[in-house]
Amino acid sequence: MSGHGPAIPMTSRKSGPLSGVANVPGDKSISHRSLILGAMAVGETHITGLLEGEDVIGTANAMKAFGADVERLGDGEWRVNGVGVGGFQEPEDVIDCGNAGTGVRLIMGAMASSPITATFTGDASLRSRPMGRVTDPIALFGAASYGREGGKLPMTVIGAADPVPVIYTTPMASAQVKSAVLLAGLNAPGKTVVIEGEATRDHTERMLVGFGAEVTVEDTDEGRKITLTGQPELMPQTIIVPRDPSSAAFPVCAALIVPGSDVLVPNIGLNPTRAGLFYTLQDMGADLVFENERLEGGEPVADLRAKYSPNMKGITVPPDRAASMIDEYPVLSVVAAFATGKTEMPGVHELRVKESDRIDAMAKGLRANGITVEEGEDWWSVEGLGPENVPGGGTVATVLDHRIAMSFACLGMATQKPVHLDDGGPIATSFPVFEPLMAGLGAQITRDNT
Numbered sequence: 001m002s003g004h005g006p007a008i009p010m011t012s013r014k015s016g017p018l019s020g021v022a023n024v025p026g027d028k029s030i031s032h033r034s035l036i037l038g039a040m041a042v043g044e045t046h047i048t049g050l051l052e053g054e055d056v057i058g059t060a061n062a063m064k065a066f067g068a069d070v071e072r073l074g075d076g077e078w079r080v081n082g083v084g085v086g087g088f089q090e091p092e093d094v095i096d097c098g099n100a101g102t103g104v105r106l107i108m109g110a111m112a113s114s115p116i117t118a119t120f121t122g123d124a125s126l127r128s129r130p131m132g133r134v135t136d137p138i139a140l141f142g143a144a145s146y147g148r149e150g151g152k153l154p155m156t157v158i159g160a161a162d163p164v165p166v167i168y169t170t171p172m173a174s175a176q177v178k179s180a181v182l183l184a185g186l187n188a189p190g191k192t193v194v195i196e197g198e199a200t201r202d203h204t205e206r207m208l209v210g211f212g213a214e215v216t217v218e219d220t221d222e223g224r225k226i227t228l229t230g231q232p233e234l235m236p237q238t239i240i241v242p243r244d245p246s247s248a249a250f251p252v253c254a255a256l257i258v259p260g261s262d263v264l265v266p267n268i269g270l271n272p273t274r275a276g277l278f279y280t281l282q283d284m285g286a287d288l289v290f291e292n293e294r295l296e297g298g299e300p301v302a303d304l305r306a307k308y309s310p311n312m313k314g315i316t317v318p319p320d321r322a323a324s325m326i327d328e329y330p331v332l333s334v335v336a337a338f339a340t341g342k343t344e345m346p347g348v349h350e351l352r353v354k355e356s357d358r359i360d361a362m363a364k365g366l367r368a369n370g371i372t373v374e375e376g377e378d379w380w381s382v383e384g385l386g387p388e389n390v391p392g393g394g395t396v397a398t399v400l401d402h403r404i405a406m407s408f409a410c411l412g413m414a415t416q417k418p419v420h421l422d423d424g425g426p427i428a429t430s431f432p433v434f435e436p437l438m439a440g441l442g443a444q445i446t447r448d449n450t
């Protein structure tokens with residue numbers, strides 16, 4: 001899991017109109033949570049539509065190591081026989097979460113209130129990311145953690161033998177931190193409370209309710225307050241994982257910038273904590289419509305239809321929308337290059353601590369392709385060149401970051417000259433069928449060595 005083998009250089013070339021139906025994979029956030037909560041329930045959880053990307057497979061393996069019985073039944077179909085809250089066994093070996101920040105942070109939370117010890121590691125990207133944001137709150141439950149300088153992996157977590165419930169205000173907008181605290185709270189007696197200043201994706205809260213936990217959510221003056229009653233017996237569930245809006249972003253954005261395109265991306269979750277990109281694109285003047293809007297499993301879902309949009313304008317993205325589109329700024333910046341005028345993206349400090357420093361990675365790659373980018377610690381802006389005027393011709397470093405790789409693959413579909421990726425391998429972490437799916441729409445993405 002730590003690293004994905006030899007680099008896979010790729011080239012993305014000007015593509016004919018993209019057309020057809022893009023069936024994107026299952027939601028990564030919900031897939032991780034399905035496996036972890038399934039492992040903490042008593043009995044058999046049945047999952048369909050699970051994302052079978054490297055990140056999620058890492059979480060499936062981790063749940064086995066903690067004692068759950070996890071089995072793949074077919075394409076995206078899995079069963080998890082859980083050990084119950086507090087039932088995790090001590091893993092015999094190091095838990096390697098590969099590239100997955102969500103995987104490692106949620107699992108650290110889930111085991112922090114059990115009397116077991118586990119050591120976590122990951123690839124070079126994950127080993128450079130801050131874990132203090134999780135080890136600080138789990139210490140309040142009574143867990144101890146020993147990692148490298150700066151709270152980096154590899155790290156050993158010694159779970160609390162007598163966990164106490166916690167009241168915690170998250171210092172940054174992070175669903176991973178919120179979720180780690182809630183999962184740790186499951187095995188603490190009494191009520192664990194998390195307060196978040198800005199609402200972040202709420203899948204953990206929703207799914208905990210589905211699994212039978214008592215969770216209440218209130219809007220207060222300090223923010224969104226989530227209260228969990230500890231030590232429930234979680235009931236196994238039948239989970240149909242919706243398709244990932246963060247993966248849908250790539251075919252949608254590619255269609256907006258490739259002349260003549262018309263692409264349908266069906267069954268996309270439009271949970272308001274995830275859908276910010278689509279509203280931003282509409283604000284820019286994109287021809288993007290939600291068709292067949294409906295509720296599925298309590299979540300708003302729609303089919304997205306995206307058409308070539310030569311009249312998009314740069315805008316200032318509202319900073320209070322950042323949490324609901326945090327993973328989509330890289331591909332938004334690609335679209336912004338084809339709009340007229342400047343797109344400003346303030347309030348995005350968290351982009352600096354993702355799978356890569358995404359502001360830095362995108363700024364370097366966009367500049368290498370003739371696009372002007374300005375940046376500060378928590379903001380950046382892209383100067384739009386208008387449709388069909390973006391030069392391209394650069395080689396970009398994808399820095400172990402799937403979303404950087406896919407964003408530049410989209411860029412190359414509409415630039416004058418091809419865009420080269422030093423390594424497309426990271427794409428497999430979240431969107432293993434990206435290449436055939438985009439090829440099916442008409443994209444020209446090739447591997448350089450084949």
Ligand code: S3P
Nearest residue numbers: 029102173174175176177326327
């Ligand atoms: C995720 C939360 C976000 C997001 C990540 C998935 C999750 O990270 O960037 O891709 O599933 O909880 P933060 O919570 O750190 O913002």
